[in-house]
Amino acid sequence: MENNHVLLEVKNYVGIITLNRPEAGNALDLQMAKELMDVAIHCSENDNIRAVMITGASNKFSVGGDLKSFASEGEEIGSHLKAVTSYLHQAISYFARMNKPVIGVVNGVAAGAGMSLACACDLVYASDQAKFVMAYNKIGLTPDGSGSYFLPRLVGIRRALELMYTNKLLDANEAKEWGIVNQVIEDEQLAAVATEVCESLAQGPMNAFGATKKLFSHSLQESLESQMAMETDYLAERATSPEGKEGISAFLEKRQANFLK
The missing domain is CATH 3.90.226.10 (2-enoyl-CoA Hydratase; Chain A, domain 1)
Structure with a gap:
């Protein structure tokens, strides 16, 4: 550029x-x-x-x-x-x-x-x-x-x-x-x-960072229940994503997660 x-x-x-x-x-x-x-x-x-x-x-x-x-x-x-x-x-x-x-x-x-x-x-x-x-x-x-x-x-x-x-x-x-x-x-x-x-x-989980940023930006305009509903949706989505799968596997295998692959 x-x-x-x-x-x-x-x-x-x-x-x-x-x-x-x-x-x-x-x-x-x-x-x-x-x-x-x-x-x-x-x-x-x-x-x-x-x-x-x-x-x-x-x-x-x-x-x-x-x-x-x-x-x-x-x-x-x-x-x-x-x-x-x-x-x-x-x-x-x-x-x-x-x-x-x-x-x-x-x-x-x-x-x-x-x-x-x-x-x-x-x-x-x-x-x-x-x-x-x-x-x-x-x-x-x-x-x-x-x-x-x-x-x-x-x-x-x-x-x-x-x-x-x-x-x-x-x-x-x-x-x-x-x-x-x-x-x-x-x-x-x-x-x-x-x-x-x-x-x-x-080197970190970029999409998890993004989802966290979105959760925080919504937190001041949501009710407790609606915010927790968003937390549930994002958590389930992240757990089934490539990042989530790699992060969980790395934790269980006691190794450093590789979020770049």
Whole structure:
């Protein structure tokens, strides 16, 4: 795939996505949004990709939307933003719904849509130099990039509103305490540790990961009984799948399961 603003490299069944506008803090413009959607679709459909890593070029994850490019649209800014968010939201929908685990590797500032994108990832590993801020209300805007969906689910409504209203800046350890980050890693070790995690997940039961993701995403809108009914259906389906059969056989035979065959 030929992209300029979003790079994709595949190694050991891991699709490594790099937001690549370092001169602009990896700010999101129309081209980046479209390229991110294209890459998300490719990752979803490519059988050689079993886990996805998202990070930023240089020392930032993403500072959010490219306000300079948005403002240059003048009176057409509303239409322009609808185009940008259409691509961005389609990309996030693919990341959120694909069976493959999606890991955010936050190597610096994650602001605005950058923080929203991090929140949309299944797991987040952050450099000890990372910072998180929503930043939308500061400039009179509202969240995009699924920020209003995932952030309240991660931290609760009151904390989410606090982050929005006050533009509170969280360092990496605070973000971990608030439930936004899974693990904080020394900056020099971040890439190596995150890669090891992604490669390990890529060896796992990808379709079981996907089913688990679907169960969790439904859990807040279902009743107890309807959620347990879904659990029953998914469990029975997984047990009769090639992954389930291999996993059960490996357990009984006291060997490592091979989910790649």
